[in-house]
Amino acid sequence: MSTMIATRDAYGQTLAELGEENSSIVVLDADLSGSTKTSTFAKKFPERFFNMGIAEANMVGTAAGLAAAGKIPFVSTFAIFAVGRAWEQVRQSAAYPKANVKIVATHGGITVGEDGGSHQSVEDIAIMRAVPNMTVIVPADGPETAKAIRAAAAYKGPVYVRLGRNKVPTVTAADAPFEIGKGVQLADGTDLTFVTTGLMTAQALAAAETLKGEGISARVVHLATVKPLDGDILLKAARETGAIVTAEEHSIVGGLGGAVAEFLAENSPVPLKRVGINDRFGTSGKAEELLKYFGLMPIDLVEAARGVVARKGK
Amino acid sequence: MTISMERNIVDSEKIAQLQEKARQLRVDIVKTLHKSQSGHTGGSLSAIDMVTALYFQVMKHNPADPAWPGRDRFVLCKGHAAPALYVALAEAGYFPKEDLMTLRRLGSHLQGHPDSKQTPGVEVCTGSLGQGLSMANGMALGLRLDGSSSRVYALLGDGELQEGQVWEAAMAAGHYKLDNLCALVDVNRLQIDGEVAKVMAVEPVTDKFRAFGWNVIDIDGHDMGAIVTALGQAAEAKGKPTVIVARTVKGKGVSFFENKASYHGVAPSDEELPKALECLGEQCYL
Numbered sequence: 026m027s028t029m030i031a032t033r034d035a036y037g038q039t040l041a042e043l044g045e046e047n048s049s050i051v052v053l054d055a056d057l058s059g060s061t062k063t064s065t066f067a068k069k070f071p072e073r074f075f076n077m078g079i080a081e082a083n084m085v086g087t088a089a090g091l092a093a094a095g096k097i098p099f100v101s102t103f104a105i106f107a108v109g110r111a112w113e114q115v116r117q118s119a120a121y122p123k124a125n126v127k128i129v130a131t132h133g134g135i136t137v138g139e140d141g142g143s144h145q146s147v148e149d150i151a152i153m154r155a156v157p158n159m160t161v162i163v164p165a166d167g168p169e170t171a172k173a174i175r176a177a178a179a180y181k182g183p184v185y186v187r188l189g190r191n192k193v194p195t196v197t198a199a200d201a202p203f204e205i206g207k208g209v210q211l212a213d214g215t216d217l218t219f220v221t222t223g224l225m226t227a228q229a230l231a232a233a234e235t236l237k238g239e240g241i242s243a244r245v246v247h248l249a250t251v252k253p254l255d256g257d258i259l260l261k262a263a264r265e266t267g268a269i270v271t272a273e274e275h276s277i278v279g280g281l282g283g284a285v286a287e288f289l290a291e292n293s294p295v296p297l298k299r300v301g302i303n304d305r306f307g308t309s310g311k312a313e314e315l316l317k318y319f320g321l322m323p324i325d326l327v328e329a330a331r332g333v334v335a336r337k338g339k
Numbered sequence: 340m341t342i343s344m345e346r347n348i349v350d351s352e353k354i355a356q357l358q359e360k361a362r363q364l365r366v367d368i369v370k371t372l373h374k375s376q377s378g379h380t381g382g383s384l385s386a387i388d389m390v391t392a393l394y395f396q397v398m399k400h401n402p403a404d405p406a407w408p409g410r411d412r413f414v415l416c417k418g419h420a421a422p423a424l425y426v427a428l429a430e431a432g433y434f435p436k437e438d439l440m441t442l443r444r445l446g447s448h449l450q451g452h453p454d455s456k457q458t459p460g461v462e463v464c465t466g467s468l469g470q471g472l473s474m475a476n477g478m479a480l481g482l483r484l485d486g487s488s489s490r491v492y493a494l495l496g497d498g499e500l501q502e503g504q505v506w507e508a509a510m511a512a513g514h515y516k517l518d519n520l521c522a523l524v525d526v527n528r529l530q531i532d533g534e535v536a537k538v539m540a541v542e543p544v545t546d547k548f549r550a551f552g553w554n555v556i557d558i559d560g561h562d563m564g565a566i567v568t569a570l571g572q573a574a575e576a577k578g579k580p581t582v583i584v585a586r587t588v589k590g591k592g593v594s595f596f597e598n599k600a601s602y603h604g605v606a607p608s609d610e611e612l613p614k615a616l617e618c619l620g621e622q623c624y625l
Contacts, residue, residue: 051484072484073484075480077507077511078510078511078514080504080507080510080511082469082473082503082504082507083504083508083510083511084473085473086470086471086473086476086477086504086508087474087476087477087480087508087511088477089463089473089474090473090474090478090479091477091480093462093463093474093477093481094477094478094480094481094482094485095481095485096484098477113467113470117464117467118464118467118470118473121454121464122454122455122456122463122464123456124463
């Protein structure tokens with residue numbers, strides 16, 4: 026059994042460590058520091074933590090001002106508010122000037138659970154991906170989150186990191202290097218490739234195991250960075266396996282699936298299936314139940330894999 | 340030198356010089372906008388006296404080194420008044436005055452709204468109304484963390500106060516007691532669709548800021564002596580941010596532009612240019 030860590034917990038821990046190492050790091054939150062885990066930083070560095078109250082637009086603008094004053098601001102709230110409520114502030118105040126602002130949104134996707142569709146952001150990856158200058162990162166697990174946060178802090182420019190609420194299994198190697206814009210192959214295969222991000226990478230690894238029993242060899246490529254997209258690893262996957270299944274805890278419109286489909290259609294078209302939320306809003310329920318309800322279980326990926334393999338060569 | 344004493348207490352001769360500087364900058368605004376045939380005339384002319392006082396009397400800044408850490412920061416929240424900022428920056432020496440004639444053209448570093456990536460001396464990108472004060476807050480917080488004595492000035496429009504984010508920012512500035520921040524509100528009473536009072540009333544502006552914990556100064560925004568004095572008082576106020584609520588006239592200085600909402604976003608035509616320059620005491624050599 027692999028370790029289970031919530032990406033938000035890894036974020037809070039890493040942020041506190043970074044605060045120790047770099048006095049330029051400041052953190053802003055909008056009354057959710059207990060949930061986003063920025064409270065760990067707040068306790069250690071109260072003078073560099075700014076609770077902005079329930080006012081996300083002002084929080085993002087303030088972060089842009091702090092960046093203009095030479096600070097490295099990390100801004101946190103739930104994904105639905107960071108991207109939804111404050112989108113234009115993210116665009117105008119942070120991305121347009123290429124401000125050194127890090128937006129780390131927790132509670133992305135449907136696994137937020139019981140709070141329901143209003144609190145389940147299924148569009149944030151698509152929205153952030155459409156913004157010029159923005160880098161979009163969706164780590165698979167706790168250890169990768171820690172590396173991604175460090176990479177974001179070291180990178181000069183706006184970054185969006187999407188994290189989840191619940192504990193997720195560790196699927197990346199402890200010693201695996203993390204580089205913004207680079208995907209990693211977590212399982213080799215020859216018949217198709219799962220291209221995944223976030224917690225769906227764990228689901229794809231499980232699906233690949235099941236497929237092995239059926240004599241189907243599935244590669245798993247994890248793209249923590251959705252933008253910029255790792256074209257090299259995708260081209261290699263398309264050429265060597267000839268079929269792609271994308272998987273994300275996000276709408277199939279405009280997110281990872283959209284990005285991969287756009288890229289491959291122009292560069293190396295192969296049978297492709299996007300697994301994600303099928304252009305619908307979320308709903309209340311337990312995280313596990315919702316993954317089943319929206320078709321994001323390993324079995325759903327197995328079915329999608331069979332489908333693309335059957336389409337090969339037709 | 341003692342900044343507050345020398346920069347904020349000035350004699351009548353200095354005031355006269357600043358008034359003349361503002362007149363010249365009005366001429367530059369009119370010529371620049373006439374050349375571009377695109378841009379915002381009314382709100383640039385209403386704000387220029389305040390911009391003049393800031394750049395040529397009050398603010399510490401270094402045109403030869405726009406990123407000088409010791410500088411005071413200016414945020415033009417009402418970014419459509421970019422011409423007012425550009426003529427001041429050019430006059431101060433951030434870039435050649437000829438560049439003004441490229442305003443809003445393809446390839447120009449003078450964008451339709453202030454762009455920190457392109458124009459020396461522009462601190463942040465503004466123009467989407469309501470966002471500038473938040474950025475000014477962030478700068479003020481950052482400067483305070485560094486123990487800097489630099490101050491942050493943010494110029495807003497009264498129509499802009501209709502944006503809810505302004506009040507989020509006002510609340511935060513009061514909460515964090517940002518006494519290194521001074522907001523100036525250019526109350527010219529007009530916005531694109533007409534009178535602010537009719538489109539969406541924002542008055543009483545002073546009471547609103549006071550309620551959020553600000554030090555409030557109410558002045559005539561074309562009275563150079565009052566502007567410089569108010570900026571001096573703002574620098575002396577401790578424990579709270581200051582807002583200078585400046586009563587102005589949209590299109591100030593060009594009689595046929597004054598108090599007309601229709602000149603909010605319209606540049607002077609070929610026929611209007613000589614008349615406008617005449618109003619400003621300038622001969623036209625076209």
